Every structure is written in C-alpha cells, then in structure tokens.
Amino acid sequence: MAARTKSAKDRPSYRCTECGWTTAKWLGRCPECQAWGTVEEFGGAPAVRTTAAGRVSTAALPIGQVDSRTATARSTGVGELDRVLGGGLVPGAVVLLAGEPGVGKSTLLLDVAAKAASGDHRTLYVTAEESASQVRLRADRIKAINDHLYLAAETDLSAVLGHLDAVKPSLLILDSVQTVASPEIDGAPGGMAQVREVAGALIRASKERGMATLLVGHVTKDGAIAGPRLLEHLVDVVLSFEGDRHARLRLVRGVKNRYGATDEVGCFELHDEGITGLADPSGLFLTRRDVAVPGTCLTVTLEGKRPLVAEVQALTVDSQIPSPRRTTSGLETSRVSMMLAVLEQRGRISALGKRDIYSATVGGVKLTEPAADLAVALALASAASDTPLPKNLVAIGEVGLAGEVRRVTGVQRRLAEAHRLGFTHALVPTDPGRVPAGMKVTEVADMGDALRVLPRRSRQEAPQEDNARR
Numbered sequence: 001m002a003a004r005t006k007s008a009k010d011r012p013s014y015r016c017t018e019c020g021w022t023t024a025k026w027l028g029r030c031p032e033c034q035a036w037g038t039v040e041e042f043g044g045a046p047a048v049r050t051t052a053a054g055r056v057s058t059a060a061l062p063i064g065q066v067d068s069r070t071a072t073a074r075s076t077g078v079g080e081l082d083r084v085l086g087g088g089l090v091p092g093a094v095v096l097l098a099g100e101p102g103v104g105k106s107t108l109l110l111d112v113a114a115k116a117a118s119g120d121h122r123t124l125y126v127t128a129e130e131s132a133s134q135v136r137l138r139a140d141r142i143k144a145i146n147d148h149l150y151l152a153a154e155t156d157l158s159a160v161l162g163h164l165d166a167v168k169p170s171l172l173i174l175d176s177v178q179t180v181a182s183p184e185i186d187g188a189p190g191g192m193a194q195v196r197e198v199a200g201a202l203i204r205a206s207k208e209r210g211m212a213t214l215l216v217g218h219v220t221k222d223g224a225i226a227g228p229r230l231l232e233h234l235v236d237v238v239l240s241f242e243g244d245r246h247a248r249l250r251l252v253r254g255v256k257n258r259y260g261a262t263d264e265v266g267c268f269e270l271h272d273e274g275i276t277g278l279a280d281p282s283g284l285f286l287t288r289r290d291v292a293v294p295g296t297c298l299t300v301t302l303e304g305k306r307p308l309v310a311e312v313q314a315l316t317v318d319s320q321i322p323s324p325r326r327t328t329s330g331l332e333t334s335r336v337s338m339m340l341a342v343l344e345q346r347g348r349i350s351a352l353g354k355r356d357i358y359s360a361t362v363g364g365v366k367l368t369e370p371a372a373d374l375a376v377a378l379a380l381a382s383a384a385s386d387t388p389l390p391k392n393l394v395a396i397g398e399v400g401l402a403g404e405v406r407r408v409t410g411v412q413r414r415l416a417e418a419h420r421l422g423f424t425h426a427l428v429p430t431d432p433g434r435v436p437a438g439m440k441v442t443e444v445a446d447m448g449d450a451l452r453v454l455p456r457r458s459r460q461e462a463p464q465e466d467n468a469r470r
Contacts, residue, residue, distance in 0.1 A: 014039050014041050016040075018191045019228070021033070072091075074089055075088040078112055080279070084253070090212065092212065095214045095215065096217050098217035100219055103242070105175070105216050106127075106216070107274060108250075108252075110125065111142055111274060112173070118148055122150060123149045123169055125175075126154055127151070129175060141273070155189070156183065157197070157201055164209070164211075169211060173214045177199055190226075192227065196230060199235070202215070215235070235256075237254070237256060237257050238255040248364070250275065251265055252265065254304075265306055269281075284363040284365075285310040285361070287311055295314040296389070297311070297312050297393070299372045300371075300414035302371070302409070307417035311363075312360075315359075316358075324354060326357055327356075335376065336357075339399060342447060343384075349381060349384055369408075370399075375396075377447065378451075378453070378454075389454065392422065394414075394423050394426045396408065396429075397427070397429045397450075399447065403447040403448070405446055408429070415432065415436055426440070427444050428442070
C-alpha cells in the first residue's frame, strides 16, 4: 500500500520574523532581508487562494467628473516647506521626511505643527524618541506653543491610533516611524516587518480620515532612507533634509512628490531660536569685501529651480612634502582634480603640480553640478598667479577635458539672479540667450578665453619689474 503523501495543510511552513517572507523549507539566512537566524516555523503551508469579484466601494466615473477640490493643498505656515510640497499639505497625503541625526528635523516639524494648528484644524504631534517634557522645552525655545497643538509620547501603534480617535486631528506628525511598533507583529521596532506595518496602518488612517501625515524617517550611514524600500513607494511625498551640522544652512529637497514637482528646494537657517525659512539665501554663501582677494570666484548654482550665488575659494602654497596635498570642502575632489589637469595642460599653468592646493566654498554650500567648473578653474588660476579677479564677476560654465567651455541649463535664470544681487560682469559659454539690461556678458569658448580676465602682470612679477626699473 502506497504511503499517503502529506497535504499542503500538513506540511510545515517557515517565516522570517523580520520582514515576513515565507518559504516551504527552513533557511539559515532570509533571502529577502539578508538577516541570519530569523526564519522560524509557524504552521502549515499557506493554501492557494483565488479572489472573486466583490462589491465596489465607489462607482467609476469619467475623469472629467471627478471632484478635485478634495486634493486642494493647505498651507503649513512655513513658506519654504510649502514651496517644496507644491503649495502645502493635501488632506490624506502622507509625507516622509528623512535626514541625519541632529540636522533639525524635529525642530522644523514642531514649528510646522504650531503654525498649522488652528481652531478648525487640530494638530497631533506624537513623539516616540523623546519625552513630552523634552518636546515642551523645545517648543518654549522656538515659540511653538499653540492651544490647538496636542502632544503625546507613545511607542505603541495601537495607542497612536487611539489618540487619533480622541483628538481627531487634521495633521499628524510622528517622530519617528522607526521607533513605533505594533504588538501584533513579531520583531523589534525599526525592523522591516514593524516599519511596514506601522506605515501601512497610518497610511490607511490618513486616507480614511482625510488627515495629512508627516512621518520622520531615519537614514543609513550612506545617507539613504533606512527601512524597506517599500516605505518610499507607499507614501505620497518623500523629502530629504540636508545640511552640515557645523553650518547654519539647511536644505529640504523633494525626492518624490505625487502632488507637485520634485525639483524644488527649500532653504532654512538653523539658529538658537529655532529654524526660519530663507527666501533669499544667497547672502549666506558670499563674503562681502571692499578689496578683491586672489583665489576667489563667484558662480551661480541651481538648487532645483532656485538660482543661488555661491563663492569658490582656492589657496596654493609651496609644498613641504613630496606628494602635495589636495584638500576640498564643499566641492567634489574629482572635479577639482580635473580642473587642475585642464589648467596645467590647456591653460599652460605649470606651477600647480608641485604646490599644496586647498579649495572650498563659503557658508557650507555644496557645489556638485558641472556649471561650477569655470568658477573653480578661475579661482585656482587666480590663486596660482596671486592675482585677483575683477570685482562683481560671476563665472558660469562646464569645462571639458579638451579645455572647452560647455553650455549649461538655466543660464538666463542664473544671470538674472546675479544681476539682481548687483553683479555687473559675467563669463558664460557661447550663445547664452537673453541678457539682463546693464550687465556685461563675455562669451568664452575655451579656457584660453576665460583666463584672459586675469591681469597679465601678477603680483609675483611686479617686484621683479620694479627692481629692473631701478
């Protein structure tokens, strides 16, 4: 008599306690989340199910008859954040704000919570990382006290949902999604299964209540958003909060936005009294001087759609070691090395190879786009010859390895911003388009044309000429 084979109901099944991945056999390492020792037996193998057609919740309508008024954004009270969000928070939208520890996420959201709260729109701020008294002290410091702003310190998902039933807010702020856990899901807070369950429950609550939700997310050491990648797909908006903790400038970038553009950037200044939006942040990136200094050049960078005037500084000194130093701050080291090679080979400046070279930006801004190449090259050339560039000069353009100056996007917007701040002379690639009235624009095709703005007689040559005359 043949042995009876086990049915699917009798066969054991295994599940990862971290991410919930299931399999029919035991494995030492989960192939989904790459965690070791988390696959455990939990019962019979799941039966194959088929879904039958059911009743629809709302009838399908022609797209022209769909009411779009429910997706109208409401201002947060913070203009720079509204700029990135596309006008404000849409009812039912879920926003994920991620950034490094200490960059100012909690300070910004507490300010938003106080300014968005009103008699008709309550705000619930749930802190899962700090006590309620700690948040209250921060609110006193940044003047974020509002009678319609409710504060709760909870780490349990069911308790958070209970607060939603009690307060009935129009805006929920959760700090942070990685520190809240559900008792019905196995795994520690911050695990893949827990983050997925917490985010899913809050997203369902937001859609059902028409409540906007702001979630704070952690980042990894590489700067990526921590947790499962599914979290970024579930939410409606993903914002990245950036900034050097040693500088005052903070940037909020839109990574994903279902309600607006993703190329907008909000600028903030973090200080002792809190955080404030900067409608005109260019002043943070400039050094006002009465006398021109060698090794400095100005450029106009685009952060999203916003033009910002930034200053590049360079310094060259005689090296005391066989291998000269190359130090950068706020600039990409590879781009600076390329500009040094172009200046030496195409610009015939041979003094750079045996000198220590330091290059940096002012105000903590990071210049990563190729449009700053020309400014970096001119700053290095000015430092090497110890000759200052003309005052009120900005340089815009990408420099190729052949020494050519290439065109970049948004030249007209960059020139308009430079002209608004009082700059009268600009070096740009050929065919810049419409030029602001009263601004002198010089078109340069290669580095040879660009280096002509430097005076022929450098300070190093001046003493020699004076001695010869004597």
